[in-house]
Amino acid sequence: MMFDDLREEHWAMSDAQDHEFIPLISPEDEEAMQKEEVPEALPLLSLRNTVLFPGVVIPITVGRDRSIRLVKEAHKKEHRIGVVSQKNDDIEVPNGEDLNSVGTVARVIKMLRMPDGSNTVILQGQKRFKWTSVVQEEPYMKARVVEYDAENLPPKDDEHKALMESLKELAIEIIQLSPNIPSEAGFAIKSIESLTFLVNFIGSNMNAPVEEKQALLEVAGIKARARKVLELLSKEKQMLSLKRDIQTKVKGELDQQQREYFLNQQLKQIQEELGNNPQAHEVAERKLRAESMVWPDHAQEAFKKEILKLERMNSQSAEYSVQANYVDLMLDLPWKKKSADNFDLHHAQAVLDEDHYGLEKVKERIIEHLAVLKIKGDLKAPIICLYGPPGVGKTSLGKSIAKALGREYVRMSLGGLRDEAEIRGHRKTYIGAMPGRILQNLKKAGTSNPLFVLDEMDKLGRDHHGDPSSAMLEVLDPEQNHAFHDNYLDLDYDLSQVMFLATCNNLASIQPALRDRMEIIEVTGYTVEEKVQIAKRHLVPKHLKDTGITGKQFKLPVKTLESVVQKYTSESGVRGLEKR
Structure with a gap:
């Protein structure tokens, strides 16, 4: 979710019990950072799973020995450091090839020793840089750097104003769509007056992979970066809206199911009070049918168990109809019902x-x-x-x-x-x-x-x-x-x-x-004489009946039948003869 890191910032700084550092900067602070020169060389602190943007304050946990030594020295001597993100988070000790070439000059604001023994460092980004070559590997990495895409503060024209308003509106809408983001995030967004810091602040806290954040950091030109952030925010808003619609629909369906369940339970209770429970009547009718049947012993025992199971089921459940059909089959089968044989x-x-x-x-x-x-x-x-x-x-x-x-x-x-x-x-x-x-x-x-x-x-x-x-x-x-x-x-x-x-x-x-x-x-085939007799006794009367013609209206001589049998039927049976 967007602004998840923002909650971490508030937590870290409140834990430090130091309210001097606020994760927002004023226009004067931004102008002062723009005027600062980028040193020729900087010690490089590699980050996993995050990207530091200029002007943004973030807390990070430092665990690697070389990183702890670098941060301690920089904090003690008040030196600036270069913060770059790793290309692959799985590498424990990265070299130059494992780091992105563009990073952010940062100042170590505070070091905190956490109760679990880990070290948390609060960093504030200042300017973007690009490192060109590594000049030191131990005890920590140090590289030559140059300022990246040096830019002055953008003019406050109509486009500047439109970008500011669009970014704030989209960001606030996303905050409102996300129930887990505190309302303070919206106030922080509204109070930002600088387009540069607004872009960096949103870019740092938005829900995006490290690769996309790094690509955003490397975009030249503040207005181009602002349009890129707008694009990412629009995607995030669409995703959140879709999730909300799905959750609302599912919740509505569950609410409807619960409502129907409670209504059915109430209806069942009312019917029981009135002595008009359909389910109980159906079960009673089945039991009455079973009493009049002659069962084998094993079938009678099985029926008693199955009817008891049906009686305990909720009539609204899917299994009820399956169980009812099974019980009905047991009742419909003629277990010992026989017809009398006539062996005459x-x-x-x-x-x-x-x-x-x-x-x-x-x-x-x-x-x-x-x-x-x-x-x-x-x-x-x-x-x-x-x-x-x-x-x-x-x-x-x-x-x-x-x-x-x-x-x-x-x-x-x-x-x-x-x-x-x-x-x-x-x-x-x-x-x-x-x-x-x-x-x-x-x-x-x-x-x-x-x-x-x-x-x-x-x-x-x-x-x-x-x-x-x-x-x-x-x-x-x-x-x-x-x-x-x-x-x-x-x-x-x-x-x-x-x-x-x-x-x-x-x-x-x-x-x-x-x-x-x-x-x-x-069963062998019929002779010619047998076919003639079958036609005379069975086939002709059958067809006369089917067509509604009486025996007085139509007569078929025996010689004609013999001729049809001999000339037009050669099979063993009489189906072909019936067709003729």
Whole structure:
């Protein structure tokens, strides 16, 4: 901040308890300093992290032995010294190459021994000089010097007056923008009458790197230096204004947040007094729902902990909605809710025959599988995988089986699935985390024993997010899926009552371990006669219904259907026939 050094000056001089030396000079003192001659040689005192300007009084701490000896001799003999800044602050014992060539002639006003044992020296700058050659290295450096850019006091014309006013206005504005700068700094600026001293005083105390201050010291001409100081002050003012705007905005946002927090707390208290607390009502409704549910023991214990955690949360916090969504998922999942199975094999055969013409071997295998389930009473049997070309009715067979058994039908397309999290879900700690698609579909079905069609099993992909086909191993293994672990739910979920039915077009692209867990039923293509019958019984009525045309308005001869099948469809399924 600007004028930080000014606070150090006041501190040092008050500590010395000597009020004779004031860090401001009168026009008479300035004129007297201008008339003093610069000696031919001066002992050089090198400074780190600061630059001394003519007329300015600054305190410095002297720590190097050669510097202490130089200052003591100069103070004792009342000799003037040359003060120059180092190019590199890290050098402990600088030589001529390490010092800037332009410095300030200074007088040692006071030496102070501080309580911590360090030596503080109060210096007053007088005139600028430039050293030409080093004539002595020990016990301290001494060099030949010449006066640098000797100038008389500037004439008090309009430009002089404008520069004075501009400098004072900018400096006072910066002081007002900086809460850490004492108000006395503004009075000091206002009382300065000399443009030269004003430029030097501001240049010495402004917030700028040593390199910029040194460059300012070397600028020739007082008006040029004044314009340079104005430029630096303008940058400083812009920076302070920007900081203040940012702080004001942040403070305003915090004040608004605090205001909303207190208002919400008051509203919560009022609602509790009136018995109308929405958060409490929501929690009570969730507890009421939980009482009517049939839970596994581990899920019931977990729900009690999670609902208690939700009850203690502030409804305005970001974690509240995450916790509420998790509790709602636990309530929405059909943990032990089942639909009654209809294992009437004659009914199942009738449904399959009604929905699908032909495929006798496939239907026979499905009926056999249902018969085993009826006798055994549980589903710990291999998963059915219907394998065959596109369009032969693999997916619709799954729908017919669900219809025959009286189960809910769920279809999950696996084509292009590449992320393992689609199967297992994301952990709750992630923003926007969701359960996997297995649990999402079970939640949608509303029962824990739907018929679950895993469509396009051979189209599963894999990338750096993981291998979803490996995640499917747990889902489709009857020995493991009674304790399926979803990352979001973070509890074991029983999938053993779900009847999984997979479909695929290419067995070779399915992972061998996954293929080994399934019972493959091949669905072959249709013959010409079967395609004709499918068109007659299913496709034509479907299109008549879609177009709103009745059977009386349109008739399609069987020979025409045979001709279309023979001449225009060559695939195994009937999708091409349906388009024709």
